[in-house]
Amino acid sequence: MPHIVSISSLKGGVGKTSLTLGLASAALYAGQRVLVIDMDPHADSSTGLGLPVTSVDIGSMLTHPEQYSLAEGVCTSAWNSIAAEQAPANVEDDAAGLGSVEAVRGSAASTALEHMEAGEELDRLVALLAGTVDDYDLVLIDCPPTLGRLTSMAWAASDRVISVAEPSLFSVAGTERTLRAIARFEENTDYSVGAASVVINKVRSTPEHSFRIDEMKSMFGELVAEPVLEDFDSFQRIQGAAYPVHFWPETSAQDFAADLSALYRGLID
Numbered sequence: 001m002p003h004i005v006s007i008s009s010l011k012g013g014v015g016k017t018s019l020t021l022g023l024a025s026a027a028l029y030a031g032q033r034v035l036v037i038d039m040d041p042h043a044d045s046s047t048g049l050g051l052p053v054t055s056v057d058i059g060s061m062l063t064h065p066e067q068y069s070l071a072e073g074v075c076t077s078a079w080n081s082i083a084a085e086q087a088p089a090n091v092e093d094d095a096a097g098l099g100s101v102e103a104v105r106g107s108a109a110s111t112a113l114e115h116m117e118a119g120e121e122l123d124r125l126v127a128l129l130a131g132t133v134d135d136y137d138l139v140l141i142d143c144p145p146t147l148g149r150l151t152s153m154a155w156a157a158s159d160r161v162i163s164v165a166e167p168s169l170f171s172v173a174g175t176e177r178t179l180r181a182i183a184r185f186e187e188n189t190d191y192s193v194g195a196a197s198v199v200i201n202k203v204r205s206t207p208e209h210s211f212r213i214d215e216m217k218s219m220f221g222e223l224v225a226e227p228v229l230e231d232f233d234s235f236q237r238i239q240g241a242a243y244p245v246h247f248w249p250e251t252s253a254q255d256f257a258a259d260l261s262a263l264y265r266g267l268i269d
């Protein structure tokens with residue numbers, strides 16, 4: 001069974017999608033086979049992976065589970081041809097061979113799921129993935145910034161939840177809320193998320209950011225993953241080009257990609 005990892009935060013805009021894409025890129029670079037499931041109705045991961053918009057989306061699959069199997073929605077990311085063009089010069093481990101990223105796209109259709117009766121939907125993603133993801137090394141689920149039905153379905157299917165945080169007062173509070181929500185989820189359902197981690201993102205060299213990082217380390221202890229991720233200027237441009245950061249041709253991305261690889265190895269590998 002692959003690790004199934006939800007990337008969550010009850011606060012918006014902190015970098016859930018960016019971390020999903022960053023970890024997918026690190027896994028691709030390490031020669032792994034990755035499946036990304038885009039649970040956010042805004043479908044930003046789908047855009048960042050350059051997915052075709054014609055495939056069956058995850059919202060339709062989960063709304064009508066009797067009509068679809070997962071395979072009908074799985075499509076190949078545009079990243080694979082970028083990685084293939086650069087191989088074998090630019091892969092971390094030649095012995096592991098070339099990795100791949102596949103994904104099930106998100107769409108606004110999944111908002112309908114947020115209005116289902118509590119409990120009714122919880123095992124739908126679990127059921128969709130059961131027996132069909134064994135050939136992957138890793139499944140990453142990009143979650144919306146709310147604790148609704150979509151996030152609950154994702155957590156039920158996951159063996160790890162990563163909470164993304166910025167080094168700011170409001171994000172520290174948001175991370176506390178997210179970790180409390182995970183504990184409540186485990187108390188109120190038959191599911192355990194297995195492990196939780198906090199990834200600190202968009203870090204700049206300022207006294208305020210240093211203070212907030214120390215604060216989070218004292219509050220969340222060993223849950224805080226290393227290294228923290230810097231606020232990397234070119235990241236939006238790389239995402240806009242639907243490129244995996246590890247294969248970006250400019251050398252300025254190398255340090256950031258190396259930090260993502262270190263996070264990937266510590267959290268998942």
Ligand SMILES: Nc1ncnc2c1ncn2[C@@H]1O[C@H](COP(=O)(O)OP(=O)(O)OP(=O)(O)O)[C@@H](O)[C@H]1O
Pocket residue numbers: 009011012013014015016017018019040044143144145201202203229230231232233235236239
């Ligand atoms: N480490 C980083 N360095 C620079 N920019 C970043 C970094 N992480 C994220 N960003 C940028 O911050 C913005 C928000 O990031 P992202 O969309 O990943 O957040 P999100 O948590 O998924 O948001 P939402 O809650 O809307 O789903 C994006 O423009 C992204 O490119």
Ligand SMILES: [Mg+2]
Pocket residue numbers: 016017018040044142
């Ligand atoms: Mg997002």
